[in-house]
Amino acid sequence: MDQKKISTKQYFKTYLKKCVTGPWSLLCGLSVSLKYFFNPKKIVTEQYPENRKTLKMHERFRGRLSMVEDAEGNNRCTACGMCERSCPNGSINVQATKNIAGKKVLGRYVYHFASCTQCGLCVEACPFGAIEMAPEFEVATTDINSLEMILNKKEGQG
């Protein structure tokens, strides 16, 4: 490091200035932390497991993928596979089957939660609004196989 040459007078001037401004600046900082310490209203913590009941995600929150189902458990999926194609990393298997009339319907909607990035492109791509991102975030598990889910309860209609 190259230090600039300064005169003794200048040195003492800056030295004395620092002696005054230094402690003052520290006191300013201390005053802020004291202000926060003695003001419990400033605390912003949300206590998660305790506030489970009141905790509500935003309407658009993207959690786990789920199927939109009516009261009888019927879904709207036509097994077109738009969601599957729009998924950036193959997290959705739309497994189509034929119903008794020979028409292509949804057999199983397999969702690999383990690799899902919750980007929401599938929901955007679905022309019938058959899937949505559920506001569900308590999803930790000790068993990775439980992250592979079948979303539909019933076979598709058709």
Add this chain to the structure above:
Amino acid sequence: MSMTQLPPGFKIIRDENSEAYSDEFFVNMGPQHPSTHGALRLAIRMDGETIVELVPHHGYIHRGMEKQAESMSYLQYIPMSDRQDYLTAIQNNLGVVLAYEKGMNVGVPLRQEYIRVMLQELGRIASHLVFFGCFGGDLGGQTCLLFGFKEREMIHDILEEVTGSRLTMNFFRPGGSRFDVPDTFIPRVKAFLEHLETTMKDYERFLSKNVIVRERSIGIGVLSKEDAIAYACSGPVARASGVNFDVRRNNPYSIYSQLEFDVPVTYNGDCYDRYNVRIAEIHESMRILRQCIDKFPAEGPWRSKEKPVKLNPGRYYSEIETAKGLYATYVVAAAGDKPYRIHTRGPSFPHIGVLNKMCQGLTVSDLVTIMATLDPVIPEIDR
């Protein structure tokens, strides 16, 4: 030490017999180190506590995004951009989308432009608040870290309400965005700005004038204007060195040309200036946001006609100013719905390139200060 004995990347050859020579040793900072801001390894050649030379080793978080982009559709690449610089995800989205819009030749209605600018500026404030926290935190004041993140949470609350996700927004689309903003957006931003105004005063009192911070950052890590340009620095790092360059003003995108804002520039190029530039930018962003709130069109379409995302063959380049600096996207479009190649120029990469030059002769503590003020995000470098 002869050249052959030196680990890769080190260049300075010192004479063992000279007087200045003393026992040198090598220290690895990272890949898991609290102050390298991610998975970066810095191989440091030290003489006592003084850094003789430093070689950054990248690639610990190289995820091959550009390779993957070649087999993805254009739309599927947008979430990828979230994961590059995760602190300014919303801005990266826009960078990619602007390039797409050039390729698709679509425009954006006025309301959407305001949405874009407002989210951009919110993202910028959020990123700078993280910088404020990390700067204080890396200097040893843990409390700053929490202060910075406290206000950032509020921004992310707003962004979550708008986009649906806290960090990886995946929000903008060519010609518009995923959603319109909810009605609560403007009041919430307004309330947040009022809150931030008062809190920033506290925070600046807490850190800016602090004599220890000044001692540790003034004159440390000086980057001259010539070096800043030669090493392709951008954003606050370059502006602190006196490079008066901001894409928002020099090549305005969206509606930045219609808004009134200053580009803070300082001329010392040391750590304290970089800090000051960022703090000033928070205030400028707040100014832009206030203008946007006043002018925000209450009515009108929020996106243009939806089209399949398919670019005309050609090469498209877009650049935006993220909180870190110049973020450029280069798309090579071929026929079909997949890009031939997408390349991203992140602002942090050149900043790490100049690190060696800035640290020589300083100590490890200074390196931490410099790293904090460069504010790099490693996944954006490695992609």
Add this chain to the structure above:
Amino acid sequence: MFVPSITNPVGDFVREWVPKLAEYLPAAIQSDTLNNIVAFLINAVICVIAVCVVNIGSAPILIYMERKVCAHVQCRLGPMRLGWHGTIQTIADVLKMLFKEVYAPGGVDKFVYFLAPLIVLIAPFMVAALIPFGQNLVVADIDMGIPLIIAINGFGVLGILLGGWSSNNKYSLLGALRSGAQMISYEISFALVLLFVVMISGSTNLMTITQTQSGTVFDWMIFKVPVLGFIAFILFFISSTAEMNRAPFDIAEAEQELTGGYHTEYNGTPFAMFYLAEYIALVTNSSLAVTCFLGGFHAPCLGIAAIDGYLTMIPGVIWFFAKVFFMIWCYMMVRWTFVRPRVDQLMSFEWKFLLPLNLLMLVAGAAYVALVG
């Protein structure tokens, strides 16, 4: 023979009862020497237990306090879920650490590696024995109190140096060397401030120092000598913070730079010892500050007839610990407010600012004693 002067009622009680019990022994082995030795040993055991209880018992409380204080400065809540407001969180931490796997990393000097945390613990324990906690509550009321404290306090750095050196880690070594340089430098101003106190009070005995401060707040050392006392107190505060390696002078640990400094390679119980030593040192240094500057175990405002009765109702030890905890709170507020200076700045601060100021203080103190006192 050195007879421990535990002057509290318990000590007298032991000295009284040992000869009485000794009468039941065969006459052949009865002697005053034996009685003295037995009484000494019993007293010593009591003293050791008392010191351990004060020190080790206060550490979890302090850790809890630190976590709460820092949480509230940072607008959060701190430990909340274990016990009422997380009160037993630190107990869980200590228990967990005790039952953690303990191993020495490859390439360390094992003997020194495991010796270091013990050495670090010794210094604060010994200092605690010299502090008068109450009118009669002092383990070793010796005349050379202050010099002994100065001597012992420097002992801790040895443990840190050994720990850092034996760990076979460059970060540890850097941390240890930093800490060595820092503590040796600040030792000087630490000693000089105590010397100022000695000069004003005219004794090196901590009990005597405390006794000279009885009276109102303005008889305390911090206000007794106008302005000078306060400056001395601030100087003591700074140099003791540096002595304890606490933030903002925690350059030896410097998590952001050295990932933990000298204790990077320690785990389980040895690490717990380093952790404990840090907080015990906090107690002893605060006690020292209280003894030297804040009137020790005396209640404030003694000598005003109206409230004297009420104040003396509260035992001295409670006053003492109230003051100690106030001091600790101050240390904590400082820790969670300021950022850490660089090593060379720390050194130049000591040698260019603190030391000249200390010397000036000594001169001024001498002048004060000569002119006023």
Add this chain to the structure above:
Amino acid sequence: MGIINFAPKILDPIPGGKYVVNAVDYVVNWARANSIWPLTYGTSCCAIEMMSSSMARYDIARFGSEVFRASPRQADLFILAGTITKRMAPAIQMLWEQMPGPKYVLAMGACTISGGPFIYDNYSVVRGAQNILPVDVFVPGCPPRPEALFHGLLTLREKILKETCRNPWQEGYPEDVSRVDRYREAAKAWAELEKIKDEEMAEAREKFKAENPDYKSTFKPVRVTKEAFPEVERPAAAELTAGELSQADIFGKIKAKFESATVDEAILATASSDSPAEITLDVKDYFAATEFVKNDPALKMDYLIDVTAIDYPDHFELITQLRSIELGHKVFFCVPLPKDESIPEEKRATSLLAKVPSITALYPAASIKEREVYDMFGIKFEGHDDLRRIFLDKDFVGFPLRKDFTNPEMIKRPV
């Protein structure tokens, strides 16, 4: 680990010893489950959420876990926050080995559970932390909210409470799932099921058809109505500022100096400094042209935006993007580099196929960019003094951004 595990052996035979063991067990487990100190480790996005969770809003301190240790030797929990790359994996394993037992691993986010967004067509990401470490708790999400991380912590707590010293914590083993392609497996399994079902149902379907010859489905899927939006024109390019040259002028200046410079006239007409036209140059003119635009007082291209390349079947194209900070215009050079045909077919994948002069002497910033191009495409930069791989290991085989790059670890994208 430690003496506690021998307690049952010694104490159980003693009458009443069982109860002592149980009591100690309870206390120790309680302590372990409630005092979880995580390691400061994070690579990408999840790390920020992990940090957020320790900040004022969510405050991991309530669980007693705010003591983030920078040294693995003092940590109990390894929160794997962020993508694990093959280059990082050995470091992670080492960190894990340095932790004293009992130690736990929490995989946070899609990347660490399965590779997340980086499963397909990827050569550098470890597909799931299970490949390298035994993982105790999985927290899916990308990234998971801080609350989700807390839920993971609570799940881990449940798991720890189940351990006793008779059933102590044991070091688990990683399992190799790197080749698992869940999408294809699921599709394959379903195809087989479908085949069986088809055979079984064939008769019933015939019958149904015979019974209802003109069956029509009652199910009519309703399309989601989407708002109609007007088309919007793109705004015109910004006007030139003082000193700024138009793209045509820049090309004219370069063309005058270098014969080989060509440009697509159609693009040049509409090009602006926002979307510059690319000037194609010959390799031999590349360095001289860069030097010219840097030093010419009317151009002053002093700022290097980027150096990158594109791989075409028969040649590479090196793109050098320059701009002038002061004047505000840009120039993009496009240098076609023919691939070296003399290299035999089997060696082509691993050898450098083209070479180009380095511009590090003019732009120091080019140093790292050229290393990146070298690393990704295998283009040699002559005159570069430190041409090493930058993102990949030095013994990595192949150059990933070439179109014909193959890697045995790569799984092709299924859809």
